[in-house]
Amino acid sequence: MKNSLLLMMLILQYPLLSQIPVTDAATNGSLGLVNSQLIQNNIQLKAMNKNLLRLIQLMEKNNRITTNSKDILQEELEAKKKTPSYVLQSSDVSQNLNLKSQIMDTYRILRQTVQQYDYLTSKEKQEFLRFVTEVILTTKNLFTQGQHTLTTPSLLPPGERLNKIRNINADLEVLLKKLQEYGDRLAQRNALRKSKRSIIQLNEPQ
CATH class of the missing domain: 1.20.58 (Methane Monooxygenase Hydroxylase; Chain G, domain 1)
Incomplete structure (x- = not known):
């Protein structure tokens, strides 16, 4: 009887043991997919940051140009007043x-x-x-x-x-x-x- 119970338990646990590698493989696959997505996201973020930095630089340049233009215009206006x-x-x-x-x-x-x-x-x-x-x-x-x-x-x-x-x-x-x-x-x-x-x-x- 005891041998039968032991054999029964071994039989029930066998499918569970046999699924562990499968579960680990699926998890690894999911992690790989997530990692791949993260890498893509990082690449996209870097590209966005680069574009944003360029945009900021262009805006600053435009601000300087605008400021200089305003200064020149102000000088011209002052000159016309004299x-x-x-x-x-x-x-x-x-x-x-x-x-x-x-x-x-x-x-x-x-x-x-x-x-x-x-x-x-x-x-x-x-x-x-x-x-x-x-x-x-x-x-x-x-x-x-x-x-x-x-x-x-x-x-x-x-x-x-x-x-x-x-x-x-x-x-x-x-x-x-x-x-x-x-x-x-x-x-x-x-x-x-x-x-x-x-x-x-x-x-x-x-």
């Missing part, structure tokens, strides 16, 4: 200063001269003073516009600054011409009246 020396030293700017000086000098001379004209009426002299006052105020405003054009920090190209100065100069030339013509008319009027007065005095009986 009037170049060749504009400040141009003949147009010199003419602007000269025209202002000519108008002021002509005004001072005429104001003194007209007051000495004995053959002009008080009304004529008052009209002259109102006219020259308007000329001086307009000259001052135009000259102020010119200075603002040359010194303003706004984005104004050099060529546009020069064009504005030229236009102001044209207006100043008109004012100077009007002032000179007005003075000439008063001088002629005074001289004519003086001449007539002299003729009358000559014809008066002594």
Whole structure:
């Protein structure tokens, strides 16, 4: 009986013992597959890391380029806000200063001269003073516009600054011409009246 039980146990355990190598082989195969997948994943991760590193480097390079571009653009903007020396030293700017000086000098001379004209009426002299006052105020405003054009920090190209100065100069030339013509008319009027007065005095009986 005991021999039968022992034999039975051996028979039952035999299939279990015979499956161990099979189970180990399957496990090894699974581990090999997993290892293979891990290796592939590592390769893919390395490739992704490499690509990511390149992407980061490109982004950093682009950032540097963008930063440099912004710096250059900022420098260009700042440069446009300033009037170049060749504009400040141009003949147009010199003419602007000269025209202002000519108008002021002509005004001072005429104001003194007209007051000495004995053959002009008080009304004529008052009209002259109102006219020259308007000329001086307009000259001052135009000259102020010119200075603002040359010194303003706004984005104004050099060529546009020069064009504005030229236009102001044209207006100043008109004012100077009007002032000179007005003075000439008063001088002629005074001289004519003086001449007539002299003729009358000559014809008066002594």
